[in-house]
Amino acid sequence: MPKIGTRLASLLLSGALVLSAASAAVAQDMPPLPEAIQKAGKIRIGVKCDSPPFGASGPDGKPRGIEVEMARKIGDYAFGSEEGAELSCVTSEARISSLNAGKLDLIIATLGRTAARQEVIDYSNIYFWGTSNVLVPADSPVQKLSDLQGRSVLVVKGATQIKWLEANIPDISIVQLNTTADGVQALMQGRADGFVGDGGLIYTLGGNYPKLRVIEEGLDLGVNGVGMRKGETELQTFVNAVLDELRKGDFYETVIPQFVEEPAVVDVMKRGFLEEPPQI
Known part of the structure; x- marks a missing residue:
């Protein structure tokens, strides 16, 4: 190996050893x-x-x-x-x-x-702490949380938001599914009026799916x-x-x-x- 190659290899090895030691x-x-x-x-x-x-x-x-x-x-x-x-x-x-x-x-x-x-x-x-949010179809009449009264929403099984939704939104129907992907698919198929999840997740999904939008009003402040x-x-x-x-x-x-x-x-x-x- 040429000297310059040997020197470079030596430097790289030394750097790796330093990082490993650190x-x-x-x-x-x-x-x-x-x-x-x-x-x-x-x-x-x-x-x-x-x-x-x-x-x-x-x-x-x-x-x-x-x-x-x-x-x-x-x-x-x-x-x-x-x-x-x-x-x-x-x-x-x-x-x-x-x-x-x-x-x-x-x-x-x-x-x-x-x-x-x-x-x-x-x-x-x-x-981490934050609120949860609701994802709805872009053309949905739902503009705020109170608009969900008497409507249906999707959540992932075991979600902490269930208790809050039942206590704060009258006559809401909650459908539990296995995964986030199941929830998004069901929402796109019109099987419910919204999908509820952690705010960071919901805003990320809203950015990924042009046919969906996020209700900005947050719910259920929680900590992870x-x-x-x-x-x-x-x-x-x-x-x-x-x-x-x-x-x-x-x-x-x-x-x-x-x-x-x-x-x-x-x-x-x-x-x-x-x-x-x-x-x-």
């Missing part, structure tokens, strides 16, 4: 992982693959999105490499059961914190956290430390624009990830 050093500075996860050499994390920009299937079939990148950073902090996170797609309906069955160590999957869920799992600190099995305080401490690091750095400022194009929505997402939630 990642390892960061991993060592974090609180300890549970022994079982250390021995496994990986941390199993459930993510959404039907809820952009939080998590969706990319062109290569692999998960991509803001929460997916968070999961990879947890793997990096845990083992010095993003490969330390073993990612699996989960549905809203099955994510908690998969966690408690021992198939996963964590779920970072648009998991709203509710009193009912806190009876069966533990949460990390809050990492990382889910874990009850009593895993060591893992909870580790995850909270990672979330603190992500918020202190430029992680969210860098990652959010990769998955959200509309500037106004980027600002809303940054606020939800970086600012403290209102008192709820």
